[in-house]
Amino acid sequence: MTESTNEHIGGLKQKKVFKIIVLGDSGVGKTCLTYRFCEGQFLDKSEATIGVDFRERTVRICNEDIKLQLWDTAGQERFRKSMVQHYYRNVHAVVIVYDVTKPETFHSIASWMQEVESHGLSGSPRVLVGNKCDCGTPESRLATAYAQRLADKHGMPLFETSALLDSEYDNVESIFMTLAHKLYSKQPLRVISVEGEPGYGVVTLPRQRRPPKSSGTDKCLCS
């Protein structure tokens, strides 16, 4: 699709928006992963996320620009219940992150899954991400097979990666691109739901200068 086919009736350009929520215990690296995907770098001075942070990046799928909105949530339990609730609304896909060096973060996945389920998202594309695979010895890390079993049980793909290693950038990229492709392929439904749900953020984009690329140095909007 070219720029002009993005033209809306009113003369405004629209881009499809996919909202992805990133969940997982505190410290597993949610902020670093979303930063890596949106900025192409490791965030070496990450801070505790208070509430919800937002990043985005535009990717190109089948010649169409798609905006991925990533909602990076606070991992601490107390923010979950009343606070983050609001952000589950209209979410299209879910990333659940654990830390391969901390089994307890893997064991929390059950409760994260429950939460996802309680928001009616268990049918949405979801991926499981084991982060920090650069850390420790292979023996000290949670066995892939073990994680894979859980991932299969919930019917979600598993990725093991590191937000830290530059060499893992492609892998981080494919986590989000997998979701984007899944969502894109669901599109007929997606478009219907876009029109059916008030407040859905289809964003208008005047003044497009040149067609964005699908990857590389796309700048994050807000960091």
Add this chain to the structure above:
Amino acid sequence: METINPDSELDETCNVNGDCTLLMKNQSMDLNHAKNIDDISTPSELKFDEDFEFEDPDVTAKRKEIEKCLENPNLVNLEQWQSFAKSKGGLIADEYRRRIWPMLVGVTQDEMTDPPSLDELSTHIEYNQVELDVKRSLKRFPPGIPYEQRVALQDQLTVLILRVIIEYPHLKYYQGYHDVAITLLLVCGDRASFPLLCRLSYGPKAPLAPFMQATMQPTQHLLNYMLPVIRRADDKLADYLDKAGVGTMFALPWYLTWFGHSLNRYSDVVRLYDYFLCAAPLFPVYVTAALVLQRAPEVFACECDMAMMHCLLSRLPDDLPFEDILVTAKKLYDENDPTDLEGEVAALERREEEARRLDEERLRQRRAVRAGGGRGAGRGAGRGGGRAWRLLPRSPFARGAVLAAAAALLAVYAYYRPDLFTRKRADGADFEGLLE
């Protein structure tokens, strides 16, 4: 805001940045603050230096007065200290703050005791969370601080936090508490910070106490005063924020940390603390309202979309005129007492409750539909089916589309990640054993 990248491929980034930048430039012209847009996003550029070169003559005069009072602090009453802390420029310098902050909250010399060692506290149940947050608080330390000194301060910070929650076991640590604690620690040192932080955390009027309850519900409730305050001052702005559905989350870190987490300039943070330490517990919420009002032009220039608005508001520019904002906040407070606003807050909460109820209702229906007629749709497509059902009732097209989508999605996935599929196979050998 962020660095502007002229080569950015992301058109909407350019637009939003462009708009923000424009506004920020206008603002900084009003403000006589030297500002560099490029300086904001990276932690290392946190600004600690106070600019003495062009000191306002009023400030110089105030400095003299404060020094005079500090010569004989026992002869000075609390109102005097409060007046220094609230009036323009606040307490001016950390050397004054160190002595005046404890007096503002009524901490006495004999409450300032030596802290226990970290080892004694490291078995505490919250130790890991505190440690994790403290480790990530690098941005809050003066740049160029020697490594050993920083590590020592971080240990002091962990001890300080744990000491308080050990002293008051019913108080729960929250992420952001460490941002308050470090501000106190940097200004007052570890002995004085402990009683100070206790005062702020425990007691019927302790401003941080609501944040430390079992849930964040009390915090949410207090933050809900922000929008009604904004509405009292600027109806249109409130409507616009409502329409975007931006909620209050963008202001949550401001309130929980008294802006310590969200501002890049150390001097702004301590200035606000001067005021908050002797203001009403809810006053910081009025400051969040005043801050949003201050940024109204940017808000109106922003797309009326939840994500865009959240993004715009949550990142604070470096050149905010806090003296003006504080004056506005005080005026808002005087004119709209919290008790006056209760009705509006209750109405807002009812609306939110209703929205939540509708959401849940919709979810239940979707589930019922899925449970009743979902035999054709696979697990992965279940939700899509539910949606399609709701939006295109009884359309045979919907189910077909779901199945097609499910197939396509699998194909796309396998296509996109052949390596993962093969990797899975490889790992699968022993994993299949586990399943059997």
